[in-house]
Amino acid sequence: MFPRTLGLIFWMAVAAITGYWMNPTTGPVLGAFFVCLFTVIKDLWKGQKIAKWLRHNNVQDPPEMGGIWGDLIDRMRRILNEQRKQTQNEQQRLQDFLLAIQASPNGVVLLDPEGRIEWCNQTAAQHLGMDAKRDLMQHVVHLVRDPVFKKYLTSDGHEGEVVIDGRSASLQKTVKLSVQLHSYGESRQLLLTRDVTAVAHADAMRRDFVANVSHEIRTPLTVMSGFIETLQSLQLDAEERDKYLGLMAVQAERMQDLVNDLLILSQLEGSTLPSTNDPVSLDGLMAGIESEARGLSMAQLRSGEEPQILHFESSPGVQLLGASKELHSAVANLVNNAVRYTPAGGLISALWTLLPDQRIQFSVVDTGPGIASEHLPRLTERFYRVDRSRSRESGGTGLGLAITKHVMQRHGGELKIESELGKGSRFILIFPASRVSTQAH
């Protein structure tokens, strides 16, 4: 500033002296005036050039100027550059933030004070059946018409959460959503959605399970307490007494079987996966299962009936790597079922086959009543029975196949069921090659 002022005074002095030389009366004033005018016009022209540069917002290409104007342009360019970088950084952060919310497994919707959708992520759009772009600024109640949600939205304080049906729910597929509202900023609201289908399903299953267990235990208990009352109130002879005590023993055994199977299931759920370092000899396993099955077959044989024909075949020298108790339950459940459901004189054949890809397969085939195809997918559900009275009569708990399936999952194997009504059944277990050892130990 100082050199520029000095420069202006110098040129005014030069012009005044030149003017005096040309006309001593008006020359100095006119000379100084013209210098001032020239300086003002030059500055106006430069100012306009700078204004044009700023208008076009081309920070990278500033007009070339020296002196105070050049200095000014340089400072402005630096400020503008910094602002631009800051804006870019903020935009990047906003983008990252939105991408993070997009990646969230939960739905997020931002509502304005009138309840209109300002922004929502894809998950929320999918949960609530909205279009993340098209439905912006739509009122949320026009899109989510569930009365429970409407009531929750209009309630004071939006306490807790509500569970509503998701938009992709259908008769075959239920989708349950947990919805929560939180206030933020100036009367804005954050709507969070979470898919709780699995939790709701697990909850329903737990409730069903408790109801089923209670029912299964109550039935033998009721029968037993009836017998106890009879024994207490009636004078019975020794023979009748023995008969009642025998019937009570059957009910007690039923409860015991049920509790045993429940314990097996809870152990399967709570324990770590079976190791692959414990070899279980198929010969040993099958010897135990065969004698159990033959005993069961004899026990259920009534006088005059033809005995069942049982055929067992092991795979000599083969060992399964896994938990021996679990493997015993899985296989024994299938063999015992075949014995229990096959009528007298029927054929039951159980055999192990080493498959070419080193997996091993166990199959038990019977000539029993067979199972209609609609029941097959549900057989491994807990307490699912095709014929309740037949199952109970033969001492079934309704948990056998559930246990077998669970054991197979824990050993990386699978359970397959093939059956046709009236033509018998075939239950197959397939163990992966990693659970098979053919070396002698």
Ligand code: ADP
């Ligand atoms: P349960 O203790 O009732 O036998 P399971 O889970 O072992 O329970 O079997 C479930 C149902 O599958 C049985 O109730 C029965 O109806 C059917 N089932 C199982 N094995 C056979 C079979 N070999 N033949 C016919 N039905 C069978």
